[in-house]
Amino acid sequence: MKKIVLIRHGQSVWNVENRFTGWTDVDLSEGGLNEARQAGEILKKNGYVFDVAYTSVLKRAIRTLWIVLHEMDLLWIPEHKSWMLNERHYGALQGLNKDETAAKYGEQQVHLWRRSVEVRPPALDKTDERYEASDPRYRSLQEGEFPLTENLEDTERRVLRYWDSDIAPAIKAGGRVIIAAHGNTLRALVKHLDHIPADGIADLNIPTAIPLVYELDDELKPIRHYYLGLEGELPPGTVPRHITPPEQQSRQ
Protein backbone atom coordinates (compact mmCIF):
# COMPACT_ATOMS: atom_id res chain seq x y z
CA MET A 1 0.00 0.00 0.00
CA LYS A 2 1.26 3.46 -0.87
CA LYS A 3 0.42 6.69 0.90
CA ILE A 4 0.65 10.21 -0.46
CA VAL A 5 -0.19 13.53 1.15
CA LEU A 6 -1.89 16.39 -0.69
CA ILE A 7 -1.87 19.81 0.87
CA ARG A 8 -3.42 23.03 -0.32
CA HIS A 9 -1.37 26.13 0.51
CA GLY A 10 -2.25 28.07 3.65
CA GLN A 11 -4.47 31.13 3.47
CA SER A 12 -3.01 33.72 1.10
CA VAL A 13 -3.09 37.51 1.25
CA TRP A 14 -5.63 37.52 -1.58
CA ASN A 15 -7.76 34.88 0.18
CA VAL A 16 -8.04 37.47 2.95
CA GLU A 17 -8.84 40.23 0.45
CA ASN A 18 -11.29 37.87 -1.30
CA ARG A 19 -9.70 38.33 -4.73
CA PHE A 20 -9.48 35.90 -7.65
CA THR A 21 -5.85 34.80 -7.65
CA GLY A 22 -5.06 32.09 -10.20
CA TRP A 23 -1.48 32.48 -11.44
CA THR A 24 -0.88 35.75 -9.55
CA ASP A 25 2.06 35.11 -7.26
CA VAL A 26 0.78 36.36 -3.90
CA ASP A 27 2.23 35.24 -0.59
CA LEU A 28 0.71 33.65 2.51
CA SER A 29 -1.09 35.78 5.06
CA GLU A 30 -0.15 35.64 8.77
CA GLY A 31 -3.00 33.14 9.19
CA GLY A 32 -1.65 31.09 6.28
CA LEU A 33 1.82 30.96 7.82
CA ASN A 34 0.27 29.61 11.02
CA GLU A 35 -1.84 27.08 9.12
CA ALA A 36 1.26 25.78 7.36
CA ARG A 37 3.13 25.45 10.67
CA GLN A 38 0.21 23.56 12.12
CA ALA A 39 0.10 21.23 9.09
CA GLY A 40 3.78 20.41 9.61
CA GLU A 41 3.14 19.72 13.28
CA ILE A 42 0.21 17.44 12.40
CA LEU A 43 2.30 15.42 9.94
CA LYS A 44 5.21 15.16 12.36
CA LYS A 45 3.00 14.16 15.27
CA ASN A 46 1.41 11.43 13.13
CA GLY A 47 4.82 10.01 12.21
CA TYR A 48 4.83 10.94 8.52
CA VAL A 49 8.11 11.10 6.59
CA PHE A 50 8.60 12.09 2.92
CA ASP A 51 11.28 11.25 0.38
CA VAL A 52 10.31 13.75 -2.28
CA ALA A 53 8.09 16.82 -2.63
CA TYR A 54 6.24 18.41 -5.54
CA THR A 55 4.89 21.92 -5.74
CA SER A 56 3.98 24.70 -8.16
CA VAL A 57 6.05 27.74 -9.14
CA LEU A 58 3.87 30.02 -6.98
CA LYS A 59 5.18 31.18 -3.62
CA ARG A 60 2.06 30.49 -1.56
CA ALA A 61 2.43 26.75 -2.31
CA ILE A 62 6.23 26.73 -2.17
CA ARG A 63 6.30 28.53 1.19
CA THR A 64 3.63 26.22 2.60
CA LEU A 65 5.78 23.26 1.58
CA TRP A 66 8.93 24.79 3.10
CA ILE A 67 7.19 25.53 6.39
CA VAL A 68 5.75 22.01 6.54
CA LEU A 69 9.13 20.44 5.75
CA HIS A 70 10.85 22.76 8.22
CA GLU A 71 8.50 21.66 10.99
CA MET A 72 9.28 18.04 10.08
CA ASP A 73 13.05 18.64 9.81
CA LEU A 74 12.86 17.48 6.18
CA LEU A 75 13.99 20.61 4.35
CA TRP A 76 16.74 18.53 2.77
CA ILE A 77 14.54 16.24 0.65
CA PRO A 78 14.39 16.74 -3.14
CA GLU A 79 11.74 19.23 -4.12
CA HIS A 80 10.39 19.60 -7.65
CA LYS A 81 8.53 22.68 -8.87
CA SER A 82 6.33 22.73 -11.94
CA TRP A 83 3.97 25.27 -13.52
CA MET A 84 1.72 22.28 -14.19
CA LEU A 85 0.81 22.32 -10.49
CA ASN A 86 -0.06 26.05 -10.57
CA GLU A 87 -3.56 27.12 -9.57
CA ARG A 88 -6.20 27.13 -12.31
CA HIS A 89 -5.61 30.27 -14.43
CA TYR A 90 -8.42 32.70 -13.64
CA GLY A 91 -8.07 34.77 -16.82
CA ALA A 92 -9.32 38.36 -16.71
CA LEU A 93 -10.83 37.78 -13.26
CA GLN A 94 -7.38 37.67 -11.63
CA GLY A 95 -7.11 40.47 -9.08
CA LEU A 96 -10.84 41.25 -8.97
CA ASN A 97 -12.79 41.05 -5.73
CA LYS A 98 -15.10 38.00 -5.70
CA ASP A 99 -18.05 39.78 -4.01
CA GLU A 100 -17.80 42.84 -6.28
CA THR A 101 -17.66 40.56 -9.32
CA ALA A 102 -20.77 38.73 -8.09
CA ALA A 103 -22.56 42.05 -7.60
CA LYS A 104 -21.69 43.02 -11.17
CA TYR A 105 -22.28 39.75 -13.06
CA GLY A 106 -24.58 37.87 -10.64
CA GLU A 107 -23.91 35.09 -8.12
CA GLN A 108 -24.86 32.40 -10.62
CA GLN A 109 -22.36 33.54 -13.25
CA VAL A 110 -19.58 33.79 -10.68
CA HIS A 111 -20.44 30.33 -9.36
CA LEU A 112 -20.15 28.98 -12.93
CA TRP A 113 -16.78 30.68 -13.39
CA ARG A 114 -15.57 29.27 -10.08
CA ARG A 115 -17.00 25.77 -10.07
CA SER A 116 -18.15 24.68 -13.53
CA VAL A 117 -15.87 22.08 -15.09
CA GLU A 118 -16.43 23.46 -18.59
CA VAL A 119 -17.08 27.18 -18.33
CA ARG A 120 -13.96 29.33 -18.64
CA PRO A 121 -13.64 32.76 -17.00
CA PRO A 122 -13.20 35.65 -19.49
CA ALA A 123 -9.78 35.35 -21.14
CA LEU A 124 -6.87 37.71 -20.57
CA ASP A 125 -5.70 39.77 -23.49
CA LYS A 126 -2.05 39.17 -24.42
CA THR A 127 -1.40 42.90 -24.00
CA ASP A 128 -2.70 42.81 -20.41
CA GLU A 129 0.03 43.32 -17.80
CA ARG A 130 -1.34 40.26 -15.97
CA TYR A 131 -0.30 38.11 -18.96
CA GLU A 132 3.04 36.93 -17.56
CA ALA A 133 4.27 34.65 -20.34
CA SER A 134 7.65 36.41 -20.40
CA ASP A 135 8.28 35.68 -16.71
CA PRO A 136 11.47 33.57 -16.60
CA ARG A 137 9.78 30.92 -14.49
CA TYR A 138 7.65 30.06 -17.54
CA ARG A 139 10.46 29.89 -20.07
CA SER A 140 10.08 26.13 -20.57
CA LEU A 141 6.50 26.49 -21.80
CA GLN A 142 5.91 25.71 -25.45
CA GLU A 143 4.08 28.02 -27.84
CA GLY A 144 0.39 28.09 -26.86
CA GLU A 145 0.90 26.48 -23.43
CA PHE A 146 0.70 29.70 -21.40
CA PRO A 147 -3.02 30.02 -20.62
CA LEU A 148 -5.19 33.09 -21.15
CA THR A 149 -7.85 31.43 -18.99
CA GLU A 150 -8.65 27.87 -17.88
CA ASN A 151 -11.58 25.74 -16.87
CA LEU A 152 -11.16 22.79 -14.50
CA GLU A 153 -10.73 20.37 -17.42
CA ASP A 154 -7.83 22.43 -18.80
CA THR A 155 -6.24 22.40 -15.37
CA GLU A 156 -6.83 18.68 -14.97
CA ARG A 157 -5.13 17.98 -18.32
CA ARG A 158 -1.85 19.64 -17.33
CA VAL A 159 -1.92 18.31 -13.75
CA LEU A 160 -2.35 14.78 -15.09
CA ARG A 161 0.47 15.27 -17.57
CA TYR A 162 2.77 16.00 -14.66
CA TRP A 163 1.24 13.27 -12.50
CA ASP A 164 1.87 10.69 -15.27
CA SER A 165 5.35 11.88 -16.21
CA ASP A 166 6.84 12.65 -12.79
CA ILE A 167 4.74 12.04 -9.70
CA ALA A 168 3.20 8.61 -10.41
CA PRO A 169 6.56 7.02 -11.36
CA ALA A 170 8.09 8.34 -8.12
CA ILE A 171 5.25 6.83 -6.06
CA LYS A 172 5.47 3.53 -7.94
CA ALA A 173 9.21 3.45 -7.23
CA GLY A 174 8.40 3.58 -3.51
CA GLY A 175 8.86 7.31 -2.88
CA ARG A 176 6.86 8.79 -0.01
CA VAL A 177 5.41 11.84 -1.72
CA ILE A 178 3.94 15.15 -0.57
CA ILE A 179 2.26 17.47 -3.09
CA ALA A 180 1.79 21.09 -1.98
CA ALA A 181 -0.46 22.82 -4.47
CA HIS A 182 -3.67 24.78 -4.92
CA GLY A 183 -7.43 24.43 -4.46
CA ASN A 184 -8.30 23.70 -8.08
CA THR A 185 -5.13 21.76 -8.93
CA LEU A 186 -5.89 19.39 -6.07
CA ARG A 187 -9.61 19.23 -6.99
CA ALA A 188 -8.52 18.19 -10.49
CA LEU A 189 -6.22 15.48 -9.11
CA VAL A 190 -8.85 14.17 -6.68
CA LYS A 191 -11.44 14.18 -9.52
CA HIS A 192 -9.12 11.95 -11.51
CA LEU A 193 -8.09 9.64 -8.66
CA ASP A 194 -11.64 9.07 -7.38
CA HIS A 195 -13.31 9.15 -10.83
CA ILE A 196 -15.61 11.95 -9.74
CA PRO A 197 -17.98 12.90 -12.59
CA ALA A 198 -18.13 16.47 -13.84
CA ASP A 199 -21.45 17.07 -12.07
CA GLY A 200 -20.08 15.77 -8.77
CA ILE A 201 -17.03 17.97 -8.42
CA ALA A 202 -18.69 21.40 -8.00
CA ASP A 203 -19.28 20.88 -4.29
CA LEU A 204 -15.82 19.55 -3.52
CA ASN A 205 -13.75 22.21 -1.80
CA ILE A 206 -10.35 21.44 -0.36
CA PRO A 207 -9.55 23.40 2.82
CA THR A 208 -6.29 25.30 3.19
CA ALA A 209 -3.33 23.51 4.80
CA ILE A 210 -5.06 20.42 6.15
CA PRO A 211 -3.07 17.31 5.14
CA LEU A 212 -5.19 15.04 2.92
CA VAL A 213 -3.90 11.47 2.87
CA TYR A 214 -4.56 9.11 -0.06
CA GLU A 215 -3.84 5.43 0.37
CA LEU A 216 -3.22 3.87 -3.02
CA ASP A 217 -2.74 0.32 -4.28
CA ASP A 218 0.24 -0.68 -6.44
CA GLU A 219 -1.58 0.54 -9.56
CA LEU A 220 -2.17 3.85 -7.74
CA LYS A 221 -5.90 3.26 -7.46
CA PRO A 222 -7.24 4.91 -4.30
CA ILE A 223 -8.11 2.58 -1.43
CA ARG A 224 -9.33 5.37 0.85
CA HIS A 225 -8.57 8.93 1.82
CA TYR A 226 -8.90 11.09 4.91
CA TYR A 227 -7.85 14.41 6.40
CA LEU A 228 -5.37 14.44 9.26
CA GLY A 229 -5.62 16.34 12.53
CA LEU A 230 -3.26 16.48 15.49
CA GLU A 231 -4.96 13.44 17.00
CA GLY A 232 -4.81 11.41 13.78
CA GLU A 233 -7.35 10.59 11.09
CA LEU A 234 -10.35 12.91 11.09
CA PRO A 235 -13.70 11.10 10.85
CA PRO A 236 -15.33 11.30 7.37
CA GLY A 237 -17.54 14.33 6.92
CA THR A 238 -16.02 16.32 9.77
CA VAL A 239 -14.94 19.77 8.80
CA PRO A 240 -11.21 19.96 9.36
CA ARG A 241 -10.20 22.23 12.16
CA HIS A 242 -9.01 25.60 10.94
CA ILE A 243 -7.09 28.19 12.78
CA THR A 244 -8.39 30.77 10.33
CA PRO A 245 -11.11 32.97 11.84
CA PRO A 246 -14.55 31.68 10.74
CA GLU A 247 -15.44 34.95 8.96
CA GLN A 248 -12.52 34.37 6.58
CA GLN A 249 -13.15 30.69 5.85
CA SER A 250 -15.62 31.30 3.00
CA ARG A 251 -12.92 33.33 1.32
CA GLN A 252 -10.50 30.49 0.80
Ligand SMILES: O=C(O)[C@H](O)COP(=O)(O)O
Ligand atom coordinates in the same frame (compact mmCIF):
# COMPACT_ATOMS: atom_id res chain seq x y z
O1 LIG B 1 -7.29 31.37 -7.38
C1 LIG B 1 -8.06 31.65 -6.44
O2 LIG B 1 -8.71 32.69 -6.38
C2 LIG B 1 -8.22 30.67 -5.29
O3 LIG B 1 -7.01 30.14 -4.95
C3 LIG B 1 -9.18 29.56 -5.62
O4 LIG B 1 -10.33 30.19 -5.89
P1 LIG B 1 -11.75 29.50 -6.09
O5 LIG B 1 -12.17 28.93 -4.78
O6 LIG B 1 -12.58 30.64 -6.55
O7 LIG B 1 -11.59 28.45 -7.17
